[in-house]
Amino acid sequence: MRIIFADHLLPGDASAIADAAVVVDDSDRVVAVGRAAELAPAYAALPATRIAGVVLPGLVNAHTHLELSALAGKVPGGSGFVAWVERLIAIRPEISPESEARAIARAVRSLVEGGTVAVGEVTNSLAAAPALAQAGLAGSVFHEVFGWDRGRGLARLDALAVERAERFGDGATGALRYAPSPHTLYTTHPDVVKSAFARAEALGAFASLHLAEHPAERAAIESGGGGVPEWLARRSGLPVSAIGWPNSPLFDYAAALGALRPRVLLVHLTDATAAELARVRRSGAQVVLCPRSNLHIEGRLPPLRAMLDAGLAPALGSDSLASSDCLDVLAEAARLLAAFPEVPAWEYVKMATFNGARALGLGDLGCIRAGMRPGLIAVETPAVNHDAARWLLENVGAPRRVIARAHSEPS
DSSP states (O other): OEEEEEEEEOOSSSOOEEEEEEEEOTTOOEEEEEEHHHHTTTTTTSOEEEEEEEEEEOEEEEEEOGGGGGGTTOSOOSSOHHHHHHHHHHHGGGSOHHHHHHHHHHHHHHHHHTTEEEEEEEESSOTTHHHHHHHTOEEEEEEEEOBSOHHHHHHHHHHHHHHHHHHHOTTOOTTEEEEEEESBSSSBOHHHHHHHHHHHHHTTOOEEEEESOSHHHHHHHHHSOSSHHHHHHHHHOOOGGGSOOOOSOHHHHHHHTTOSSTTEEEEEOTTOOHHHHHHHHHHTOEEEEOHHHHHHHHSOOOOHHHHHHTTOOOEEOOBOTTTOSOOOHHHHHHHHHHHOTTSOHHHHHHHHTHHHHHHTTOTTSSSOOTTOOEEEEEEEOTTOOSOHHHHHHHTTTSOOEEEEEEOOOOO
8 A cells, every 4th residue: 555645636536635645445446535633643664755846647538539630630620511521531531551550559558658547439330449458448339320221221230249359359458348329410310329229238238429529410410401410321332312301400400319318428529509518418428529620620619607507517528539639538638727717627527537437427537535446646746726626727738647557447
């Protein structure tokens, strides 16, 4: 056992504790946490580490696309989602498998070195799953399925489990859970969406869905308008008339397909209204925001104030390096703090730790609490002011080091 003293400790689920201490055992499980003056006498015989700065729990990146890491800096944004994804599709075939593998390895290494302990990895190919498992990261691998051909989509779902076993073998995922997930409602046949959710539920896993990411998505679902139908027709070779757009309010359609329920992560919600966000809150679905990606692609941020007013507890994700310059969820938190400074800074740290862990169903990560092994990060500096969380987010580039390992049992 050992005791770690810190000028400031951010528990993850609450505001900072000044002049704090945390006791961990030899497996880095938290034994006690609180004020140093209260803990020091009881644990005076333990080896001590002193941190001049801030200690916080391991980070949770609840939405990544690591297999796109080789596209870092190669996909310009600012012209809307359809234009961005067209550029991505055009560039991606130029990336060799070797370059992709090297970029994934660098990306996973950057996550670990930055203190990330869990991820929600969205994948088409499972390319990053072995590297994530080898690095000991917890979380979920969301294996996407999409396409408007019903038969092919259902067949693809049948093939996913085989692909998983062939790619990295059953039992090789460590603390990573696996689930099939639909990509979006406008790229996936409704029966395939429902089947993917049902199969994830049968596995006892969470599922993921990009929802309300941009106005063109809403236009396609609600009226068959906007740029999405023509884009899908070009990409699929199907006539626009072959796709039966539901002509239904976006969130009514999402609810009808089973997306508005617990154990589903709704990612982005940038285009959601206050009434729709209240509906998400009532449904129990999880929410994940990727603000820097939204800014890069569409030039807008999610409606955070309305989300908080609705009682939602957003988690944070970096999205991919094709739309963000790094995979650090504290950078996401810092961007939101700059845009919404009225929200207490520790709440943003909570989004990057505690909320992310809950969004992925990882009850043993995300906060520094007795009995848990969330991992501990130290950011050492004598310059911290009275608001440790604000200082942390205003100095995201300050060096960090991992001082205790995280551990999450797969469920």
